[in-house]
Amino acid sequence: MDFRLVLIAIxxxxxxxxxxxxILALASYFMSVKVDEKYTKIRACLPGANCGACGYTGCxxxxxxxxxxxVSKTNLCVPGADTTSRALSxxxxxxxxxxxxxxxxxxxxxxxxxxxxxxxxxxxxxxxSAALTFGGPNSCVYGCxxxxxxxxxxxxxxxxxxxxxxxxxxxxxxxxxxxxRTCPKHIISLIPVTAKTVIQCSSQAKGAQAMKECKNxxxxxxxxxxxxxxxxxxxxxxxxxxxxxxxxxxGKCVEVCPRKCLKLADFAKSYGAQHAx
Amino acid sequence: xxxxxxxxxSSVLVDNYVLSKTLGICPFLGVSKKIDQAxxxxxxxxxxxxxxxxxxxxxxxxLLDPNGLGYLQTIVFILVIAALVQFIEIVLKKFIPGxxxxxxxxxxLITTNCAVLGVTIDNFGNHSVGGEIxxxxxxxxxxxxxxxxxxxxxxxxxxxxxVRSRIDGPTTPKVFRGLPVTLIAASVVSLAFLGxxxxxxxxxx
Numbered sequence: 001m002d003f004r005l006v007l008i009a010i011x012x013x014x015x016x017x018x019x020x021x022x023i024l025a026l027a028s029y030f031m032s033v034k035v036d037e038k039y040t041k042i043r044a045c046l047p048g049a050n051c052g053a054c055g056y057t058g059c060x061x062x063x064x065x066x067x068x069x070x071v072s073k074t075n076l077c078v079p080g081a082d083t084t085s086r087a088l089s090x091x092x093x094x095x096x097x098x099x100x101x102x103x104x105x106x107x108x109x110x111x112x113x114x115x116x117x118x119x120x121x122x123x124x125x126x127x128x129s130a131a132l133t134f135g136g137p138n139s140c141v142y143g144c145x146x147x148x149x150x151x152x153x154x155x156x157x158x159x160x161x162x163x164x165x166x167x168x169x170x171x172x173x174x175x176x177x178x179x180x181r182t183c184p185k186h187i188i189s190l191i192p193v194t195a196k197t198v199i200q201c202s203s204q205a206k207g208a209q210a211m212k213e214c215k216n217x218x219x220x221x222x223x224x225x226x227x228x229x230x231x232x233x234x235x236x237x238x239x240x241x242x243x244x245x246x247x248x249x250x251g252k253c254v255e256v257c258p259r260k261c262l263k264l265a266d267f268a269k270s271y272g273a274q275h276a277x
Numbered sequence: 278x279x280x281x282x283x284x285x286x287s288s289v290l291v292d293n294y295v296l297s298k299t300l301g302i303c304p305f306l307g308v309s310k311k312i313d314q315a316x317x318x319x320x321x322x323x324x325x326x327x328x329x330x331x332x333x334x335x336x337x338x339x340l341l342d343p344n345g346l347g348y349l350q351t352i353v354f355i356l357v358i359a360a361l362v363q364f365i366e367i368v369l370k371k372f373i374p375g376x377x378x379x380x381x382x383x384x385x386l387i388t389t390n391c392a393v394l395g396v397t398i399d400n401f402g403n404h405s406v407g408g409e410i411x412x413x414x415x416x417x418x419x420x421x422x423x424x425x426x427x428x429x430x431x432x433x434x435x436x437x438x439x440v441r442s443r444i445d446g447p448t449t450p451k452v453f454r455g456l457p458v459t460l461i462a463a464s465v466v467s468l469a470f471l472g473x474x475x476x477x478x479x480x481x482x
Binding site: 012020 | 336340341344345346349352353356357359360363364367368370371372374
């Protein structure tokens with residue numbers, strides 16, 4: 001056995017390996033691309049839910065915009081709330097801004113008992129699919145379909161289907177707004193946590209029709225609008241809409257509503273129990 | 278010139294790496310879901326195949342063969358290709374960030390791609406050129422062969438991503454959805470390429 005052959009083989013493969021290693025080491029030293037330190041720090045503060053509530057493509061996009069200085073608002077991250085905003089303000093050295101905490105709310109109360117079905121739907125079991133079939137099986141075409149597309153989309157499992165309609169667990173909701181974009185009927189919206197009054201209907205049908213279609217529908221009678229002290233409620237397209245920037249939480253509208261589709265709520269209490277306000 | 282054309286055409290159509298030699302099946306099945314991803318992967322493979330050939334051909338001819346170390350071909354080629362791909366990635370990141378972003382995750386994926394290793398080893402294998410059998414291509418022929426193989430890979434990827442967009446629909450029976458129907462479709466596309474068998478000899482008569 002000739003050991004020289006073995007030695008030559010080892011030497012050549014070793015040399016090639018060494019040469020490759022040296023070239024790679026030199027290349028990574030001389031041609032390294034600097035990553036902005038600020039970016040790494042900012043990205044670490046963000047929750048990483050990639051929900052898009054800030055208006056950027058995920059947390060990476062928001063962190064990049066903050067690091068580049070294209071945006072200086074630190075309060076855009078709704079899921080991260082005040083903690084994230086405060087941390088971001090510290091890194092960037094800008095004034096702390098309070099995040100307006102928001103929660104998702106389903107504007108529908110068309111329970112199985114209140115809103116009768118107009119047809120039997122036997123197709124693919126998603127809201128999107130059902131909505132394409134004559135607006136869904138419910139008599140009211142504006143209401144919740146109850147197949148739970150929003151529940152599937154929710155990253156926090158905060159939504160469950162109860163009595164034919166979606167219900168959101170305020171304690172789990174992070175206000176990312178993914179459900180508002182998923183719902184084919186667009187009946188979920190983000191409302192401020194401080195809101196005390198909510199409208200539980202999305203029906204734009206005229207009074208008589210709305211009354212026929214659902215027991216809990218808004219018929220657009222304008223009683224709430226006339227009784228509102230601060231002018232926060234306006235009836236648009238046969239549906240009451242609340243302007244939360246004007247609402248003074250007096251609760252008069254809830255008292256006068258003949259259909260009981262306006263409701264008093266206290267999100268801040270249950271929300272604050274779980275999230276640091 | 279005619280020789281090079283024959284090598285190019287036969288490596289694209291007849292000896293297609295994916296569909297005839299069944300090498301590089303992993304990216305072929307993995308990244309052929311969308312046509313833009315398939316094109317990105319295909320271009321990255323062309324790029325790396327040519328670079329790898331340019332790097333490994335001199336290693337084989339000037340380092341391994343004179344020392345009687347032909348049996349170390351596989352391990353040395355793996356080493357060289359892996360280092361080369363890493364090096365290309367560093368260079369691209371520094372000087373051509375646009376291309377680096379476009380190739381994205383596909384570039385490091387190719388590091389251990391068997392199709393790339395297959396091309397560099399096949400450069401020293403037997404090739405039928407114009408009725409003659411050549412053992413071992415020269416440097417220029419090797420580069421053309423690598424480019425042709427890469428183009429063949431791109432062609433297979435693009436064709437198959439088109440096929441996949443049709444078979445992933447709701448008309449496919451539930452038991453076949455996903456991988457089973459993809460593999461069956463791949464075999465059918467491969468059969469179609471069998472038809473190119475005698476085309477080169479008659480094309481360049």
